[in-house]
Amino acid sequence: MERYLLNVLHSSLHIKQFKQIHGLIVTNYPTLTPFFVQGLLHLSIIVYARQVFDRIPQPSKILYNSLISTYSKLSLYKEALDAFVLMHDSGTRVVCSTIPPVMKSCTSLLAGELANEIHSLVVKYGFSSDVFVQTPLMDFYAKIGDMDSAKKVFDEIFMKDPICYNCLISGYSKSGDVVAAQQLFDEMSERTVVSWNSMISCYANNGHYREGLRMFERMQVEKFRPNEISVATVLSICAKLRDLEMGLRVKKFIDENNLCINMIVSTALLEMYVKCGAVDDARQEFERMDRRDVVAWSAMVAGYAQNGRPSEALELFESMKSKQIKPNDVALVSVLSACSQLGSLEAGERIGNYVESQGFVFSVYVASALLDMYSKCGNISKARQIFNHMPQKDVVSWNSMIVGLAANGFAKEAINLFEKMKEIRVKPNDITFVGILTACTHAGLLELGIRIFRSMKSDHEITPTIEHYACVVDLFCRSGKLKDAHEFIRKMEVEPNVVIWGTLLSASRIHSNLELAEFSVKKLLELEPENSGNYILLSNIYASAARWEESLTVRNLMKTNRVQKTSAYSWIEMDNKVHKFLVGDTSHPGSNDVYRIVDGLAMQSTWAGYNFESALEFSWCS
DNA sequence: TTAGGGTTAG
Numbered sequence: 001m002e003r004y005l006l007n008v009l010h011s012s013l014h015i016k017q018f019k020q021i022h023g024l025i026v027t028n029y030p031t032l033t034p035f036f037v038q039g040l041l042h043l044s045i046i047v048y049a050r051q052v053f054d055r056i057p058q059p060s061k062i063l064y065n066s067l068i069s070t071y072s073k074l075s076l077y078k079e080a081l082d083a084f085v086l087m088h089d090s091g092t093r094v095v096c097s098t099i100p101p102v103m104k105s106c107t108s109l110l111a112g113e114l115a116n117e118i119h120s121l122v123v124k125y126g127f128s129s130d131v132f133v134q135t136p137l138m139d140f141y142a143k144i145g146d147m148d149s150a151k152k153v154f155d156e157i158f159m160k161d162p163i164c165y166n167c168l169i170s171g172y173s174k175s176g177d178v179v180a181a182q183q184l185f186d187e188m189s190e191r192t193v194v195s196w197n198s199m200i201s202c203y204a205n206n207g208h209y210r211e212g213l214r215m216f217e218r219m220q221v222e223k224f225r226p227n228e229i230s231v232a233t234v235l236s237i238c239a240k241l242r243d244l245e246m247g248l249r250v251k252k253f254i255d256e257n258n259l260c261i262n263m264i265v266s267t268a269l270l271e272m273y274v275k276c277g278a279v280d281d282a283r284q285e286f287e288r289m290d291r292r293d294v295v296a297w298s299a300m301v302a303g304y305a306q307n308g309r310p311s312e313a314l315e316l317f318e319s320m321k322s323k324q325i326k327p328n329d330v331a332l333v334s335v336l337s338a339c340s341q342l343g344s345l346e347a348g349e350r351i352g353n354y355v356e357s358q359g360f361v362f363s364v365y366v367a368s369a370l371l372d373m374y375s376k377c378g379n380i381s382k383a384r385q386i387f388n389h390m391p392q393k394d395v396v397s398w399n400s401m402i403v404g405l406a407a408n409g410f411a412k413e414a415i416n417l418f419e420k421m422k423e424i425r426v427k428p429n430d431i432t433f434v435g436i437l438t439a440c441t442h443a444g445l446l447e448l449g450i451r452i453f454r455s456m457k458s459d460h461e462i463t464p465t466i467e468h469y470a471c472v473v474d475l476f477c478r479s480g481k482l483k484d485a486h487e488f489i490r491k492m493e494v495e496p497n498v499v500i501w502g503t504l505l506s507a508s509r510i511h512s513n514l515e516l517a518e519f520s521v522k523k524l525l526e527l528e529p530e531n532s533g534n535y536i537l538l539s540n541i542y543a544s545a546a547r548w549e550e551s552l553t554v555r556n557l558m559k560t561n562r563v564q565k566t567s568a569y570s571w572i573e574m575d576n577k578v579h580k581f582l583v584g585d586t587s588h589p590g591s592n593d594v595y596r597i598v599d600g601l602a603m604q605s606t607w608a609g610y611n612f613e614s615a616l617e618f619s620w621c622s
Numbered sequence: 623t624t625a626g627g628g629t630t631a632g
Contacts, residue, residue, distance in 0.1 A: 162623085164623080166623040167623050169623085227625095230625085233625055264625055265625080266626085267625095267626040269626095270627090271627070300627090305628090306628095334628060363628095365628055367629090368629045368630070369628080369630090372629065372630065396629055396630050399630045401630095402630090404630090430631085431630055467631065
């Protein structure tokens with residue numbers, strides 16, 4: 001009977017049958033209790049198993065090991081460590097096989113103190129030569145970024161298997177030491193798919209994207225079959241590179257090799273489309289997914305928000321909530337950015353209330369997005385309130401507040417905030433300076449603006465970009481110092497673009513500086529010969545100075561260059577479809593009806609006293 | 623032992 005029961009306990013039983021056997025054991029075979037617990041642990045009926053375990057007076061080391069490893073397998077790391085402490089305190093001898101699940105739990109919980117104690121135990125009991133003990137120990141050091149200790153443990157391992165190499169490679173990868181990772185990889189006599197994947201993600205995580213792609217190619221040349229982890233990593237590289245062509249090649253590879261498209265691969269594919277601007281393809285991938293977790297939903301919401309389609313971001317966010325997927329901080333950040341873009345205070349406030357009631361304001365990301373939303377939607381005092389209450393602020397929070405103040409006309413406050421930021425030693429970045437220079441422009445603070453611009457390189461080691469130069473040109477122009485603006489453009493270290501010349505042009509026209517206007521519009525013509533607006537501007541400039549001949553020459557030049565004047569159109573959105581309106585076009589099948597209604601409206605408006613000066617001659621074009 | 627999503631300007 002005992003032998004029979006032992007066999008039964010290791011087969012898959014229903015919980016009811018277990019309870020019957022438990023009764024039998026308690027009354028007739030108490031010595032079988034440990035085997036009974038193991039049967040329960042085997043099936044991961046952990047709570048029941050623990051209850052019975054606690055009634056055993058002196059559990060054996062084997063039973064402790066089973067309990068600890070089951071906790072660890074179920075990701076119940078705290079329980080695993082508690083059980084280990086219990087085992088150790090009860091005087092039960094720790095064995096080799098006790099260590100791996102305990103170390104894994106220490107790593108997951110970053111339990112440094114206990115990990116150090118275990119390391120001492122490993123040395124004390126002489127487990128140091130065991131690769132199964134040393135690898136998780138080394139992994140712990142690698143995960144906390146202590147690569148010196150990790151390497152020390154690695155060197156002590158007698159028979160090194162690929163797993164311990166892979167562990168150390170991923171440690172170097174996370175600490176940014178690409179060279180050490182590659183060296184270790186080259187040393188390996190026996191590589192696995194994991195080794196290749198670790199190297200690909202090492203390059204990916206450290207910004208060496210092309211190198212990562214090369215590893216992916218090389219692994220195939222060396223006859224290693226990429227798995228779903230390889231392709232997910234490579235897809236995220238394509239996303240970072242904005243390389244749609246490569247991304248599609250990877251997708252073809254997945255299809256041709258029948259690789260499993262799990263949720264992570266799908267999301268990586270979706271993300272690749274999003275970053276390459278192919279939002280509709282991303283949405284198709286999203287629709288194809290049979291399961292979607294909060295990451296997949298957030299990626300799609302972010303996709304719309306990042307590609308300037310805020311209404312769809314908001315719509316998808318609502319549908320995510322209706323599917324009972326609880327939004328997390330990432331989803332909230334994206335949807336708040338969508339509200340900012342829409343300038344929709346109503347939607348923004350609704351989400352803002354949710355953010356505050358659910359305690360998400362403690363996330364720097366969410367709070368920054370929230371304050372940005374309030375400032376873009378015009379509620380600058382609420383934005384300021386959120387900023388002031390943020391327990392932690394990063395450079396983005398400061399930038400959002402500075403830009404928000406500048407955009408809402410509080411230039412002095414923006415500049416004060418910039419000073420405070422420097423005082424508490426938050427390092428400004430290039431965006432900070434775009435914000436602060438805009439503030440100076442709005443307040444007409446020419447000298448201060450120039451001083452701040454010059455300090456970028458000297459005090460903050462930031463090389464000004466074309467945006468910063470454009471701000472300064474604007475600063476000169478708005479102060480009426482056109483000559484200085486021109487002089488500044490001539491001395492710029494980067495090639496001036498259309499924004500720069502456009503700024504100078506519009507200022508020249510305002511201040512009737514014909515010479516500079518002519519000069520800048522010629523520059524504009526060089527940069528964008530296809531833009532009809534530039535020809536018309538130049539022609540008008542000549543005309544206004546009564547230089548008719550030159551005016552005509554420009555018009556003719558426009559004809560010889562075959563530049564077409566692009567028509568301006570208006571558009572409205574109806575039932576999720578955008579309709580464009582153009583002048584002098586009757587392409588819409590219902591245009592007769594449209595005109596009749598428009599005429600009727602115009603008539604009624606005229607009767608109501610509205611004076612129509614412009615023709616109401618428009619039609620549908622899509 | 624290897625894999626996916628986020629905020630600020632123009």
